[in-house]
Amino acid sequence: MRTKWQIVKRLLFATCCFGLYFVLSTAAISLYGPFENIRSTIVGMVLTSRHPFVITPFFSKETLAKYQPVGLDQMDRGTDTAGNFSNISDEGIEEIPIKTSKFTGTMLVVKDPKRVHVGVTKHLNHVGQTVSEMVKDTNAVAGVNAGGFFDKEGLGTGGTPMGLTISRGSYVSGDKKAIQPVIGITNKGALVVGKYTYDELERMGIKDAISFGPELVKDGKPYLKESSGSWGIAPRTAIGQREDGAILLLAISGRGNNGIGATLLDIQNVMLDQGAVIAANLDGGYSTELYYQGKFLVPPSNPLGERYVATSFLVDGVKKQ
Numbered sequence: 001m002r003t004k005w006q007i008v009k010r011l012l013f014a015t016c017c018f019g020l021y022f023v024l025s026t027a028a029i030s031l032y033g034p035f036e037n038i039r040s041t042i043v044g045m046v047l048t049s050r051h052p053f054v055i056t057p058f059f060s061k062e063t064l065a066k067y068q069p070v071g072l073d074q075m076d077r078g079t080d081t082a083g084n085f086s087n088i089s090d091e092g093i094e095e096i097p098i099k100t101s102k103f104t105g106t107m108l109v110v111k112d113p114k115r116v117h118v119g120v121t122k123h124l125n126h127v128g129q130t131v132s133e134m135v136k137d138t139n140a141v142a143g144v145n146a147g148g149f150f151d152k153e154g155l156g157t158g159g160t161p162m163g164l165t166i167s168r169g170s171y172v173s174g175d176k177k178a179i180q181p182v183i184g185i186t187n188k189g190a191l192v193v194g195k196y197t198y199d200e201l202e203r204m205g206i207k208d209a210i211s212f213g214p215e216l217v218k219d220g221k222p223y224l225k226e227s228s229g230s231w232g233i234a235p236r237t238a239i240g241q242r243e244d245g246a247i248l249l250l251a252i253s254g255r256g257n258n259g260i261g262a263t264l265l266d267i268q269n270v271m272l273d274q275g276a277v278i279a280a281n282l283d284g285g286y287s288t289e290l291y292y293q294g295k296f297l298v299p300p301s302n303p304l305g306e307r308y309v310a311t312s313f314l315v316d317g318v319k320k321q
Helices: 002-032 036-047 061-066 131-137 198-204 264-273
Strands: 093-099 104-110 116-120 140-145 165-167 170-173 180-186 191-196 206-210 215-218 236-242 247-252 276-282 290-292 295-298 311-316
Touching (some): 104 140, 104 290, 104 295, 116 165, 116 180, 116 206, 131 140, 131 290, 180 198, 191 198, 191 215, 191 236, 215 236, 215 264, 236 264, 247 295, 264 276
Antiparallel strands (some): 104 247, 116 311, 140 311, 180 191, 180 206, 215 276, 236 247, 236 276, 290 295
C-alpha cells in the first residue's frame, strides 16, 4: 500500500515539475525567442493592462520603449472642415455580426448620425455608471462605452472623464485651453477625429465629444501602420462613419469563449471593410460592451459584470410623431 502511495506521489511531483517547466519554457520562448510578433503582442497587451509593472522587470527600458503602444493622442491636428448630414432621416439601425478566425464581435450601423450622443454618468466626479444604466436613464435604444476615465483607487468605479467631454451641446469637463485628442460629432452629424481646443470645437458646432484614441481611419485609408506599436490583444470598442453619414459602433469580444480579443490593426481593418471613411479607437478591455434593445450584443468580459464608466456613446430612440 505504501509503495503504491509513493508511486502516486512521485507521479504527481513529476507532473507538477513538467507543468512548471512547460509554463516557464513557453514564457521564455515567447518573450525572448525569435517570434517577434508574439513578443510584441504579449508585451503590448501587458503594457496597456491595469498592471503594466508586471512586465518591466523582464526587459530593459530601451526594449520596452520599442514595444511601447501608440498613444491615445496619435491623431492629426484637427481642421475646421466636416461633412453635413443634416438631411438624413433614415431611422434604421443595422446589426452586423463580425466573425473571423481570431475574434468575434458586433457592429451597429446607425443610419442617422444625429441620433448618436455622448452619455455621461449622473454621478459625475464621484462614481461611474454602467452603459446599460445610461441607456435606460435616457430612453436610448443602444449604447457602447466611450472614453477613458480616472480611477485613482483602482476599484473600477471612476466617475471622472479623461480629457474633454461635451454632451448634447453642453460642456462637461476637461481643460478648455489645452489641445487634446477628440472624438466628436457635430450638430450636422459629422464624426470628427483630431486634436482640438474647446474653442475650436465650439466654432465647429461640436455637440458631443470625448477624449480617446488613437485614430484608425482617415479619408478612407488606414491611419495606423504595422510599425505604429502594439496594444496587444484585448476586447475593443471603436466608432466610425461611412461616406453616407451612417455611424458605425463596433465592439469586439475577448477574454472568454468568444475569443481573446483583437489588436488595433484588426479593428482598423474591420472599419475599412465596413466602409468607414473616418474611425477611432475607444476605451476597451473590461470596459468594452455593446447594449441594444435591452440585451448585450457584446457582453462585458469582466467576470464581475458591467464596468462603471464615465461616458458612453448612446443612440437615441425614435421620437413618436
